[in-house]
Amino acid sequence: QRASDTTLARVLVLGTGGTIAGQASARAGNAYDSGKVNSADLVAAIPGIDKLARISAEQIASIGSQDMNDKVWFDLVKRIRAAVDSKEVDGVVITHGTDTMEETAFFLQNVLDTDVPVVLVGSMRPSTAIGADGPANLYEAMRVASAPESRGRGVLVVLNDTIHGARWVQKTNTTSVQTFVSPDAGPVGYVDTGSLRYLHPAVPAERAKLKLPEAPPLPRVDIIYSHANMDAAPIEDAVKRGAKGIVLAGVGDGNSSKAAIDALAAAAKQGVLVVRSSRVGSGFVNRNVEVEDDKLGFAVALDLNPQKARVLLQLLIAGGITEPKAVQQAYAAKP
Numbered sequence: 001q002r003a004s005d006t007t008l009a010r011v012l013v014l015g016t017g018g019t020i021a022g023q024a025s026a027r028a029g030n031a032y033d034s035g036k037v038n039s040a041d042l043v044a045a046i047p048g049i050d051k052l053a054r055i056s057a058e059q060i061a062s063i064g065s066q067d068m069n070d071k072v073w074f075d076l077v078k079r080i081r082a083a084v085d086s087k088e089v090d091g092v093v094i095t096h097g098t099d100t101m102e103e104t105a106f107f108l109q110n111v112l113d114t115d116v117p118v119v120l121v122g123s124m125r126p127s128t129a130i131g132a133d134g135p136a137n138l139y140e141a142m143r144v145a146s147a148p149e150s151r152g153r154g155v156l157v158v159l160n161d162t163i164h165g166a167r168w169v170q171k172t173n174t175t176s177v178q179t180f181v182s183p184d185a186g187p188v189g190y191v192d193t194g195s196l197r198y199l200h201p202a203v204p205a206e207r208a209k210l211k212l213p214e215a216p217p218l219p220r221v222d223i224i225y226s227h228a229n230m231d232a233a234p235i236e237d238a239v240k241r242g243a244k245g246i247v248l249a250g251v252g253d254g255n256s257s258k259a260a261i262d263a264l265a266a267a268a269k270q271g272v273l274v275v276r277s278s279r280v281g282s283g284f285v286n287r288n289v290e291v292e293d294d295k296l297g298f299a300v301a302l303d304l305n306p307q308k309a310r311v312l313l314q315l316l317i318a319g320g321i322t323e324p325k326a327v328q329q330a331y332a333a334k335p
């Protein structure tokens with residue numbers, strides 16, 4: 001960081017861990033431990049990144065994103081809001097594991113109310129790997145976060161030269177560096193070390209304007225995975241353990257066996273909010289096609305996959321929403 005660089009954007013890097021901060025382990029040839037390198041060291045190792053922005057780095061957590069949790073989410077929101085409110089930043093980069101990156105991105109999108117670019121970045125190979133993808137991804141995320149044309153696009157995910165929107169992005173491959181895709185919408189743009197291209201102009205976000213409770217945890221919402229020969233037990237168990245909402249990761253267009261649908265209807269009657277989504281990985285779940293949503297009191301997740309549908313339902317319940325109709329409206333919004 002040089003004093004003469006005051007024309008450069010100010011970007012705050014918030015580290016949470018993940019493979020991008022991973023280090024090789026002796027367990028196996030390709031083994032590693034997530035979240036070992038802090039974000040300041042990740043940035044310092046990238047030649048030329050200081051020419052993109054005036055960078056400050058802080059550590060919020062050091063975890064694999066399989067351990068991502070409400071506390072880290074609330075801490076991220078608090079720090080980002082403080083930075084935005086005090087006008088100390090022009091952009092934010094969050095280093096994050098890829099496993100639950102889409103959930104964190106979607107959560108932040110629903111609760112942050114700012115035009116400042118917030119960009120999540122990770123990697124599929126640890127920092128010590130041959131051909132580590134983290135440095136290029138982080139460089140590109142910095143480019144995106146520091147660019148004025150990234151303003152007003154909501155929360156973004158950058159990996160492998162591609163920029164995705166929080167609503168649409170999902171991890172689709174267990175190991176490939178080309179793991180993130182947006183099956184129902186396509187990416188919002190492309191970035192490499194020399195260029196940044198958005199495919200469409202920024203449209204003002206229809207924000208869900210969801211109010212976060214003062215402190216974690218968010219209400220309990222369970223995802224129930226549907227399959228052949230499905231009985232009612234997993235749904236009845238979820239109700240017994242106090243789930244306030246159930247997201248069905250249904251077969252096909254968000255469907256399940258008669259026993260499971262009956263159990264969901266019984267849960268809905270007791271005031272548990274039920275949202276049907278699909279385990280398929282792309283496409284919309286529409287209302288009343290094979291399931292009588294109006295009659296049974298269900299909402300459908302539309303394009304949201306089960307893990308994102310869960311986050312939204314948690315936020316809605318936390319915000320005091322109790323009616324399936326109001327739930328349905330929130331799923332239709334495009335924050």
Ligand SMILES: NC(=O)C[C@H](N)C(=O)O
Nearest residue numbers: 018019064065097098099
């Ligand atoms: N590629 C990765 O980042 C996977 C890792 N388990 C994580 O999500 O933290």
